Every structure is written in structure tokens, then in C-alpha cells.
Amino acid sequence: MAKLDETLTMLKELTDAKGIPGNEREPRAVMKKYIEPFADKVTYDHLGSIIAKKVGKKGGPKIMVAGHLDEVGFMVTQIDDKGFLRFQTVGGWWSQVMLAQRVTIVTRKGDLTGVIGSKPPHILPPEARKKPVEIKDMFIDIGASSRDEATEWGVKPGDMVVPYFEFTVMNNEKMLLAKAWDNRIGCAIAIDVLKQLSGVEHPNVVYGVGTVQEEVGLRGARTSAQKIEPVIAFGVDVGIAGDTPGISEKEALSKMGKGPQIIIYDASMVSHKGLRDFVTDTADELGIPYQFDAVPGGGTDSGSIHLTHKGVPALSITIATRYIHSHAAMLHRDDFENAVKLIVEVIKRLDQETVDRITFD
Known part of the structure; x- marks a missing residue:
């Protein structure tokens, strides 16, 4: 195996951790280890979701970035x-x-x-x-x-x-093979978003969240969002990679390494158009690659989060991944890094006026 750098070590520990729905203690401990140094406060909801709070501006808009801890x-x-x-x-x-x-x-x-x-x-x-x-x-x-x-x-x-599967860096070292990418990669995105916002001025209060029981009904997303009361939310998860033999572009468009997926529609949610446009405008401005996708046969934590309280503008940003819901899945490191970069840049640009415009225009 290739020598593991700091990021790969984190990804290995996250994916090696054992945690099906209702049994997320081990991945939660790993996530806490990596996110706590960049958080002002770490709390939990009563189902066991971990909530790491990072204040950019006190009283600023609450932004939730949620990946789920559980694996199938x-x-x-x-x-x-x-x-x-x-x-x-x-x-x-x-x-x-x-x-x-x-x-x-x-x-x-x-x-x-x-x-x-x-x-x-x-x-x-x-x-x-x-x-x-x-x-x-x-x-x-x-x-x-x-x-x-x-x-x-x-x-x-x-x-x-x-x-059981061993975390493996492939011969092309951008390609990473592991169990539980669904959805420890989302947890890693939440960790790195808080890490990259550390010491950076921004007008928001950001919550990096590891939710529980997503695979059995988006349950921890609902309870953690009720606790946080966000005004903007991003569900970060895996998506379908359409670049293996036998898959037509009509069935799945996305390709590994071509940027994070912006989910416009899935079985749990129609993505919020104002937020979607703001995110893609930011990506276009900065030259961050992205792909559009629709997943009518699946959903993410955004599906529960957007229905809490008075409603939360939400968007799912996902990583094209091969062989999900099996013992071994594969994704591309560039997609992970570009997802983090995009969310960080969006958060820097979100202030109360912008949130109000996204929500009410």
C-alpha cells in the first residue's frame, strides 16, 4: 500500500470503523477525534449524531454540513x-x-x-x-x-x-477503495470543511454533523436538524458513478474525478433552486469542477433536514462512487477535495442578506 498522508490516514480510520444504523459509536469516536480540534463545541442529539459547532460570526446564519456515520x-x-x-x-x-x-x-x-x-x-x-x-x-x-x-x-x-474490507490506495493513487464510503466520505467532508474554515473570517455559524441511521430512513438528520435549527443545509454523501461498462449516460451521467455532483432531484427532495444556483455560480466563478445528477431511486440526509421547523433550503452535494452498498466501493480523491473546496467557498460568501435572498427571492 502507498504511504498514507494525513488525509488518507483519516479516511482509512473512518472507513475501517464499524458502525451500522443504531451502532455508530465507533465511527462517531473517529469523527470526534478529527473534527474536535477545529470546533468551538461538540454536542450530540439524543439518537447519537455528533454536532461540531464553529462560530465565524456570533449570531450569524446557521449552516449545516451533514454526512452520515452509519454504513449498510x-x-x-x-x-x-x-x-x-x-x-x-x-x-x-x-x-x-x-x-x-x-x-x-x-x-x-x-x-x-x-x-x-x-x-x-x-x-x-x-x-x-x-x-x-x-x-x-x-x-x-x-x-x-x-x-x-x-x-x-x-x-x-x-x-x-x-x-470486512481493507482500505486500499489503488495503483492510480487518486483512486481509493474501501468499505463504508457510504457515507464516511461525507463525514470526512464535514471534518475538512471545519478544518479549512479554521482561522478564516466568515459571517456564519457552521455545524459539521455526523448523523445516525441515514440508511434506514434519514433519522439522525431529522433529530440533529431539530437541535441545530439551520437556515441553510448541505447533505454530503455518495452518488452513482456512471463510468463503468454497461451504463449509458441516460442512466447515470457522472464520472469519477470530474467534480462533486450537484443533485437536482432525488426521491427525498427537490433541491432548493436558489441555493443550487448560488453554489454553481460560486463554482463557475472559481473554476471548481462539478457535475449535475438526479437520483430518483435514492435520497440523502437533505431529505429530512429540509422539512424541519419552517423548512430549510437544502442541497445534496455528492461524490461519484462505484459499487456502493457492497463490501468495497471506489471513489476519486479529487472529487472529495473539490467538494470541500466548494462548500468552504460557498460558506465564505453566505451572510444574512445572501441567505435571505436565496430563501425568499
Whole structure:
């Protein structure tokens, strides 16, 4: 592996952390470690979202930059008499990316290694071999010989199960492969936005937020936004990369390395036109690359945030990412850095008069 610089070390620690919805303690601790030095105050909502506050101007407009801490994974639901684990998906999974994949079961006694298994194709009838195995027919094998042995090792129903993958810098060192880019890259953006605003004069109060339980319904975004009461919000997340074989531009336009995605529409929100225009005008002025995209089959934290209180002008800014909701996803470092740069420059230009114009014009 290439030698890790400060940014890559942060990204590795964020993606290595284990945290499915409702179990975000580990990634929250990593985010706190990296964002606290640049925050005036760190607090939490009652679901566990972390909120780092940075004051540019006291009483200035509240700007929220939110990435979610949770990753897709699984939960143990029962242990059978032979020691195999039945499980529930937590977040969206496609069955074809799951079989024979290594997982980590997080128990109160420590971590256990497992592998997702099913009935082998060698004993299936020919027609059944052609069909994808349904998730309900899969199990996790931890090498236990009985329910008692698995229980003795610490396994209990409700335990978190997390995909296992090692953070990898590819031969093209801009290309980064890891589990949980969805959405530790959003957490990293929030961290670096506060870092780059450190010591910089701006007329706002900025909140870098790591939300919980996004993958099961944008839940922590709602509770943290209720606590903050922002007037402008950015949901930072991953998006679909349309640059792999078989994908037409009609299906997905974006390409890795061509700039952050400005989401104009998704299943959770129609992006705020005034904010969208302000962001793209800023990018055009400074020569920061960006791409437009629409994701009618998905949503981000912006979908919950924009419906809090009296309504919050919100925009999702995402990173084109390959193979999301699987054990290993890939993104381009330039897109991450340009997303941070764009949000920082937008925040510098937001004052009360500008916020009012965006909101009410």
C-alpha cells in the first residue's frame, strides 16, 4: 500500500470503523477525534449524531454540513442449533454482492470473523442454479459447532455484523477503495470543511454533523436538524458513478474525478433552486469542477433536514462512487477535495442578506 498522508490516514480510520444504523459509536469516536480540534463545541442529539459547532460570526446564519456515520450491514436475528447465524439486512443490499463475503460480528466479548453462506450450487437443480440466492436463504458461518458454542463466544441476537474490507490506495493513487464510503466520505467532508474554515473570517455559524441511521430512513438528520435549527443545509454523501461498462449516460451521467455532483432531484427532495444556483455560480466563478445528477431511486440526509421547523433550503452535494452498498466501493480523491473546496467557498460568501435572498427571492 502507498504511504498514507494525513488525509488518507483519516479516511482509512473512518472507513475501517464499524458502525451500522443504531451502532455508530465507533465511527462517531473517529469523527470526534478529527473534527474536535477545529470546533468551538461538540454536542450530540439524543439518537447519537455528533454536532461540531464553529462560530465565524456570533449570531450569524446557521449552516449545516451533514454526512452520515452509519454504513449498510447486517444484524444477527437468531442462532440455530448448529451454530449458524440468521441475520437481517440493515440498509439496502443486493443479494448478488453478498455470498461468500467476509463479515465481522461485533459482540460484547469482542469481534468474530464470519462468512456469508448458502446451500452450494452443486446440489441444486439446474434451474435453481440460474437464479440469485434470496437473502432469506443465506446465513453466516462463524465456525461454531452449536448454538451453545456461538453463545459462549458472545454472539447474541441484535449484534451488529459489518462487511470486512481493507482500505486500499489503488495503483492510480487518486483512486481509493474501501468499505463504508457510504457515507464516511461525507463525514470526512464535514471534518475538512471545519478544518479549512479554521482561522478564516466568515459571517456564519457552521455545524459539521455526523448523523445516525441515514440508511434506514434519514433519522439522525431529522433529530440533529431539530437541535441545530439551520437556515441553510448541505447533505454530503455518495452518488452513482456512471463510468463503468454497461451504463449509458441516460442512466447515470457522472464520472469519477470530474467534480462533486450537484443533485437536482432525488426521491427525498427537490433541491432548493436558489441555493443550487448560488453554489454553481460560486463554482463557475472559481473554476471548481462539478457535475449535475438526479437520483430518483435514492435520497440523502437533505431529505429530512429540509422539512424541519419552517423548512430549510437544502442541497445534496455528492461524490461519484462505484459499487456502493457492497463490501468495497471506489471513489476519486479529487472529487472529495473539490467538494470541500466548494462548500468552504460557498460558506465564505453566505451572510444574512445572501441567505435571505436565496430563501425568499
